[in-house]
Amino acid sequence: MGEVMLQVADLAVTFRRGGDAVHAVQDVSFSVAQGESFGIVGESGSGKSTVLRAICALAPTSAGTIRLRDAPLATPRPARFFRQVQMVFQDPYASLHPRHTIDRVLSEPLAIHGFDRREERIERALEEVGLGGGFRFRYPHQLSGGQRQRVAVARALILEPEVLLLDEPTSALDASIQAEVLNLLDRLRAERGLTYVMVSHDLAVVAHMCDRLMVMQHGRAIEELSRAALAAHRAETDYTRKLLSASEGYTPAEAS
Amino acid sequence: MTSLLTIEDLRITFPSRQGPSEVVRGVSFTLGRERLGIVGESGSGKSQTGRAILGLTPPPGKATARVLDFDGTDLRAASAATWRRLRGARMSMVMQDPKFSLNPVMTIGRQLMEALKFGASETRAEARTRALAMLEAVQIRDPERVFRAYPHELSGGMGQRAMIAMMLVAEPDLLIADEPTSALDVTVQVEVLRILDRLVSERGMGLLFISHDLRLVSSFCDRVLVMYAGRVVEELKASELTQAQHPYTRGLMNCLPKIEGGQRPLPTLERDAAWAR
Numbered sequence: 001m002g003e004v005m006l007q008v009a010d011l012a013v014t015f016r017r018g019g020d021a022v023h024a025v026q027d028v029s030f031s032v033a034q035g036e037s038f039g040i041v042g043e044s045g046s047g048k049s050t051v052l053r054a055i056c057a058l059a060p061t062s063a064g065t066i067r068l069r070d071a072p073l074a075t076p077r078p079a080r081f082f083r084q085v086q087m088v089f090q091d092p093y094a095s096l097h098p099r100h101t102i103d104r105v106l107s108e109p110l111a112i113h114g115f116d117r118r119e120e121r122i123e124r125a126l127e128e129v130g131l132g133g134g135f136r137f138r139y140p141h142q143l144s145g146g147q148r149q150r151v152a153v154a155r156a157l158i159l160e161p162e163v164l165l166l167d168e169p170t171s172a173l174d175a176s177i178q179a180e181v182l183n184l185l186d187r188l189r190a191e192r193g194l195t196y197v198m199v200s201h202d203l204a205v206v207a208h209m210c211d212r213l214m215v216m217q218h219g220r221a222i223e224e225l226s227r228a229a230l231a232a233h234r235a236e237t238d239y240t241r242k243l244l245s246a247s248e249g250y251t252p253a254e255a256s
Numbered sequence: 257m258t259s260l261l262t263i264e265d266l267r268i269t270f271p272s273r274q275g276p277s278e279v280v281r282g283v284s285f286t287l288g289r290e291r292l293g294i295v296g297e298s299g300s301g302k303s304q305t306g307r308a309i310l311g312l313t314p315p316p317g318k319a320t321a322r323v324l325d326f327d328g329t330d331l332r333a334a335s336a337a338t339w340r341r342l343r344g345a346r347m348s349m350v351m352q353d354p355k356f357s358l359n360p361v362m363t364i365g366r367q368l369m370e371a372l373k374f375g376a377s378e379t380r381a382e383a384r385t386r387a388l389a390m391l392e393a394v395q396i397r398d399p400e401r402v403f404r405a406y407p408h409e410l411s412g413g414m415g416q417r418a419m420i421a422m423m424l425v426a427e428p429d430l431l432i433a434d435e436p437t438s439a440l441d442v443t444v445q446v447e448v449l450r451i452l453d454r455l456v457s458e459r460g461m462g463l464l465f466i467s468h469d470l471r472l473v474s475s476f477c478d479r480v481l482v483m484y485a486g487r488v489v490e491e492l493k494a495s496e497l498t499q500a501q502h503p504y505t506r507g508l509m510n511c512l513p514k515i516e517g518g519q520r521p522l523p524t525l526e527r528d529a530a531w532a533r
Contacts, residue, residue, distance in 0.1 A: 043441035044412065145298075174297040174468060176525035179511035183521040201441065208513030208522070231517045246442035247515065249475030250449050 004070065005195045006055070006163060007031040011064035013047070013054050024050045024059070026219045034162075037189060037196040039210030041203055041243070047219040048199045049090075052165045055197070056087055068163070083113055086156035090168035092148035096140040102126070102151055103136045109159050125154040129184060146177035153184065157192075164189075166198040170205060182209060203247045207231060215240045259286040260430055260462040261309065264323035268304050268486075271316050279317075280304050281486040287430070289460040291453070293477035293494065295470050295508070301486040302466045306432045309464070310349055311339055327429065344371055348423040352435040354415030358407040364391075364418045365403035371422050390425040391418065395447050413444045420448060424455065431455070434466045449476055470497070470508050482508075485532035504531055 013025040025047040032038040042048040053059035055066055057077045066073050068084060089095040096105055106122045115121060123133050129150040140148055149169060156164055169185065170178040186209065189196060200206050206213050207230050215223045215237070223237045235241045245251065268280040280301040285292070296302045308319040311331065324331040326347065329338065351357040359367055368387040372378075378386075391399035394417040407415055416439060423431060433452065437445040453476070455461045467473050473480055474497040482490040482505045490502040500506050507525035 043443065175470065175508055176297065176511050179513075179522040179524050182513065183524065186521060204513045204515050207515045207517065208520070227517070231515060233515075242443055244515070246446050249471050250446060250453075251475070 002034040002036075004031050005034040005036070005068070006197065007065075007067040007070070008051070008055070009065050009067075011051065011054060011066065012062050013050050013059050014062040015060075024219055025054065028064075028214075028216070028219075028221045030214055030221065030224065032163075032195055032197060034195055035189075035193050036212070037198065037210045039206035039213035040197065040199045040216060041201065041206050041213055042216035043201060043243075045218075046216040048216050049167050050219075051216075052087065052167050052197065052199055055165060056085065079113065082109075082161075083159050084161055085163040085165065086159060086161040087165040087167065088149075088152050088156050088169050091172050092145055092152050093140075093172065095152055096148055098140055101137050101139055102143075105140075105151060105155055106158055109155065113159060115159075121158060125158045128157065128188070129154045130180075144177075145173050146180060149173060149177075149181050150184065153181075153188070157188065161194075163195045163197070166196060168200055169198070171200065171202065178205070185209065203230070203243060215243070259288050260327055261287040261464075262323055262325040263309070263321060266305060266308060266319065266321040266324065268301070268308055268313055268317055268319045270318075279486050280308070280319075283483070283486075283488055285481060285488065285491070287462050287464060289456070289462050290479065291456055291463045291465060291477040293465045293467060293473035293480040294483060295467060295473050295480055296483035297468060297508075299485075300483040302483050303434050305483070306349065306434050306464060306466050309430075309432060310343060310347060312349070344428070345426050346428050347430040347432070348426070348428045349432040349434065350420055350423050350436045353439055354407065354410075354412060354419050357419060358415060360407050362406075363403070364405055364407065364410070364422075368403070368418075368422050368425055371425050387421075387425060390421045394418075394421045394424075394451050396421070413440050416440055417448065420451065424451075427459065428461065430462045430464070432464045432466070435468070436465075437472070438467070438469070445472075470505075471512060487532075489531060502531075503528065 009029045011025055011028045015022045015024055028051055040048045040051060050059050054061050057075050073081065103122060106125060107118055110118045110121060122136065126133060126135055131147060131150055170181050173181060188194060198206065198209055207227055210227060212224065212226050213230065214221050217239050223240050225235065233244055235244060264284045266280055266283040267278060269276045269278045283305055294302045294305065307313055311334065313319040321332060365387065369383055372383045372387060388399045388403060391402055396402050396414065396417055402410065402414065402418060410418060420436065437448050440448060452463060456463050465473060465477055474494045477494045480492055480494050480497065481488045482502065484504050490500060490505050492500060500509065510523045511525055513522060
């Protein structure tokens with residue numbers, strides 16, 4: 001394994017409102033090597049997306065540390081951080097501004113970070129995600145779900161980050177489109193040596209995309225296992241076994 | 257097997273600027289007291305097919321068919337009174353997203369009781385007992401609380417189960433379930449499917465299960481119809497899905513990633529214009 005790219009230690013995220021406290025994430029630790037693809041699996045409310053959001057400081061970190069290339073991260077995150085780490089969100093229908101053209105969506109991050117040769121970068125980014133220049137001046141409503149998600153990937157990659165945080169990147173897409181987007185992500189990782197942290201509720205998607213994965217339940221990491229262990233159904237905890245059998249499809253009755 | 261529902265040559269058209277566009281183009285099938293799955297991608301016409309059976313094609317869309325028969329009633333010529341008698345009591349539909357299908361300003365209990373009002377003649381107390389029992393039957397642990405709760409006070413999974421309870425409380429003969437579990441976690445999904453399964457096997461309900469998830473449908477249903485561009489391109493027994501003949505069905509099967517690992521890159525679906533003809 002290469003150099004450690006991202007290290008999360010004893011992370012806790014607590015949301016407070018009035019007297020209530022919701023412990024969304026508790027004592028989560030993991031590290032991801034450079035060029036590795038790491039998966040986080042869990043059901044809704046398990047805190048898996050909150051972990052990604054905490055890395056980007058979109059959720060408040062109440063305890064623990066997050067280190068990128070062995071340097072602790074400052075809050076709020078400096079602009080430099082977003083050139084290294086970018087995020088792709090779940091719903092391509094909600095994550096693209098409906099009244100901005102694709103060109104504007106892609107040129108905004110370039111302008112913010114003061115990149116040069118913007119024209120060229122936009123053309124290349126669209127080419128890389130398999131859309132081509134013809135899509136440049138369209139609006140999101142003129143694109144299909146799969147095409148929108150490609151734009152979201154292009155927007156994340158246009159800053160040439162090293163780490164991509166993927167929050168359920170294909171769960172809003174049809175199976176055939178999902179395969180295309182997964183292939184695209186796989187190819188980009190191989191070509192650019194990217195590091196992925198991918199969140200999904202779909203074990204099969206994570207098994208396909210990730211070298212290692214962590215299972216979360218009720219805000220805690222309950223198990224970490226390798227792709228090979230998952231493929232061989234060698235799970236340590238009951239919960240992971242339950243997830244595994246549920247994702248195989250429907251079974252009429254079992255003692256549950 | 258006696259058939260509960262017979263459909264022949266169902267067509268649904270929507271007017272558009274380019275002239276009428278046909279989203280369902282000649283769908284025929286029969287449904288007995290069994291679990292029939294309809295699988296297809298977004299835009300294949302599967303949901304519109306389900307809605308048309310209940311006469312819920314949204315205007316300005318128009319549904320026409322040569323035969324549309326539910327247990328001896330011709331649905332094509334059904335009057336408003338006939339529909340009122342059928343919907344809810346004898347046939348009902350579970351929609352995909354509880355957030356949009358439950359009334360946000362009514363408690364779950366009131367909505368359940370409303371569904372019962374059109375059913376058998378019984379006292380309020382009896383209806384309440386039956387509603388609570390139904391909530392319990394869909395694995396809601398605290399039925400009294402959920403009965404009093406408003407939809408926004410429930411999680412997605414709870415809301416979906418409450419909606420299923422609402423549709424089942426009148427004990428319909430036909431249930432059309434449009435992606436009933438897509439918004440649910442996998443472990444909850446299995447529980448909801450068990451409830452539906454029990455209703456089919458114990459009460460002899462007919463179930464039309466509409467889903468995009470081929471793997472789920474093949475493990476749950478008896479028969480599967482595969483729809484593409486408004487047509488049924490293949491019909492097969494769920495157990496024989498691996499021997500599917502149509503390239504579209506096979507493409508859909510192959511492009512799913514597998515836990516056991518498999519090909520990389522994943523095979524993608526090459527669409528053939530001839531399938532849509």
